[in-house]
């Protein structure tokens with residue numbers, strides 16, 4: 001398993017707020033291999049951002065408590081001291097967000113921000129760093145990079161800013177890039193440009209990417225493997241083919257069926273998932289999806305299901321997935337043979 | 339070029355419908371504020387909507403799609419004179435809405451209601467939902483207090499809320515429920531047309547599908563027409579009978595939904611469609627990646643506004659504005675490639 005870059009085991013993130021204690025990430029386990037793009041999907045509030053920020057321990061100490069393991073390069077990131085984790089943040093793992101202005105420094109030119117990171121991490125001279133910064137801007141598809149390097153973030157358009165942020169994130173040559181909904185605020189034609197860029201960078205730099213999104217279309221486009229989150233837990237993990245061709249968890253199935261497809265039947269009603277996600281302060285005792293699940297029974301309400309490894313690449317957290325699958329295949333058979 | 343085929347049943351359906359609202363050559367230019375130093379400079383404008391024409395038929399859903407800043411919201415708001423139009427006409431019941439004021443305009447605004455992406459911002463946080471919903475009835479002097487409460491209760495159940503929600507405050511509702519309230523408020527005066535500006539864009543897919551289904555039910559229950567504004571191609575396809583595609587203030591293509599998706603003709607529509615990521619395995623497809631960036635609507639390109647990014651641009655595209663023309667039943671396009 002030497003090709004595993006990041007290995008997360010039973011990760012929990014607890015917040016202690018004025019109103020009490022919530023567990024936003026509750027026992028998450030998955031890994032990312034070298035040069036692999038893993039998608040994290042789920043609806044808003046399911047813990048995608050908290051999980052990804054936990055990897056870099058970005059929350060203010062004192063209000064938060066982490067449990068479990070985040071193994072990276074043979075070390076558990078949760079065990080590192082401040083200085084050590086800072087080094088990982090700058091050197092090995094980079095993060096990009098939906099809003100580039102939250103990461104870009106408004107008072108420095110784009111070129112300077114990249115150059116500084118290069119000087120810091122690659123032992124380069126100022127002149128070398130400036131040249132490399134321009135190279136990076138070109139790599140992320142910014143036209144006339146010599147000129148753009150001298151501009152401030154707020155002078156760039158949305159798409160260009162996103163690219164500039166990616167360039168800054170790449171400046172330290174990270175082994176892992178965590179991208180938290182970087183295309184969500186962008187128009188589809190600009191999103192297409194950024195997804196293309198991500199694909200190319202992944203190939204050229206052999207960099208692992210965790211790509212967080214609520215858009216299953218983006219996942220299908222970019223990732224080779226996906227984890228699906230619901231209310232702080234991973235309910236399913238699968239390869240892209242498994243996820244779309246044979247989703248096992250009722251939540252995954254519901255999500256996929258709820259999307260209006262470009263070739264769907266327009267006159268038909270869309271599939272819906274009844275109800276809404278409960279707040280973290282009222283997490284159900286048994287299966288967290290039980291209140292919304294069409295297959296829930298007493299067992300589901302009483303106790304949380306274990307994670308079952310269905311194939312080498314597909315895992316599911318559901319008591320009844322085999323029964324559900326059999327029924328669905330049965331129905332499919334009837335359709336095929338009748 | 340591919341040939342056009344339209345199902346005859348589809349054709350019939352479109353032909354036989356009456357026009358509810360006809361939008362003719364509408365323009366909305368926002369003057370750009372000049373700084374003190376620019377006092378002697380010529381006034382410049384954001385050309386948000388530039389010569390847009392289309393009709394909404396009775397009982398149909400007309401979808402307006404395009405990327406942010408192309409003028410969808412401005413079009414929607416201008417129609418109700420929520421912002422003053424620069425030019426053009428909006429003919430409703432034989433009259434131009436843009437020329438109406440006072441009582442007559444109020445009557446039109448009773449018939450044509452708006453629904454926004456986030457109704458929360460326009461709800462009074464200190465008022466119970468029921469009271470907020472009764473307000474339009476009070477203003478229009480409809481019914482006794484008891485009858486008003488009954489009307490509100492009925493609307494609440496129509497949009498899938500419970501009677502007890504009448505007594506709740508806005509902050510007690512989830513995103514999906516708030517959009518149901520937005521719909522309830524729009525429906526309370528028995529309108530003919532809803533202009534919906536990105537009504538499901540802030541919602542997660544599982545909630546989005548609940549609302550989209552509700553919109554279908556309400557449309558037939560209340561005999562409604564919709565102008566549905568969205569940047570989401572899959573959503574707009576699902577709800578619309580006909581679709582208009584906007585780019586930089588212009589309507590570049592218009593067609594019945596199935597026709598548009600089977601046979602997109604404008605280079606911009608083609609690029610837009612190819613950019614939509616498909617949630618299926620093995621769906622990685624050839625995307626048409628548009629070069630360059632969206633030009634500023636303050637200084638849109640000459641000729642065809644798309645020529646700076648169009649893969650097929652010709653010399654004449656830089657000079658001549660392409661006119662909207664019908665090249666098949668109901669399929670309109672503004673592009674020189676299709677000039678005879």
Ligand SMILES: Nc1ncnc2c1ncn2[C@@H]1O[C@H](COP(=O)(O)OP(=O)(O)O)[C@@H](O)[C@H]1O
Pocket residue numbers: 015017022024042043044045046047048049050051280
């Ligand atoms: N600093 C915090 N303190 C307490 N709760 C938080 C904090 N940050 C996020 N949460 C809660 O954790 C849950 C997961 O949030 P988030 O990870 O942002 O979801 P997602 O990114 O999937 O939309 C939410 O219920 C959110 O309210």
Ligand SMILES: Nc1ncnc2c1ncn2[C@@H]1O[C@H](COP(=O)(O)OP(=O)(O)O)[C@@H](O)[C@H]1O
Pocket residue numbers: 368384385386387404405406407408409410411412413635
């Ligand atoms: N009140 C306003 N003043 C000046 N410019 C505006 C105003 N409202 C919208 N615009 C501009 O008009 C253009 C069209 O905007 P809008 O109609 O909101 O587009 P869309 O809804 O398609 O995203 C944009 O360039 C926008 O910045």
Ligand code: SF4
Pocket residue numbers: 249250251287288289290291293294295296297300301305317318319320321
């Ligand atoms: S464990 Fe039960 S409630 Fe949970 S997803 Fe499976 S069937 Fe549904």
Ligand code: SF4
Pocket residue numbers: 604605606642643644645646648649650651652655660672673674675
């Ligand atoms: S008119 Fe010319 S530039 Fe415009 S879309 Fe058609 S081919 Fe392209």
Ligand SMILES: [Mg+2]
Pocket residue numbers: 048049050181
């Ligand atoms: Mg998030």
Ligand SMILES: [Mg+2]
Pocket residue numbers: 410411412535
């Ligand atoms: Mg808008």
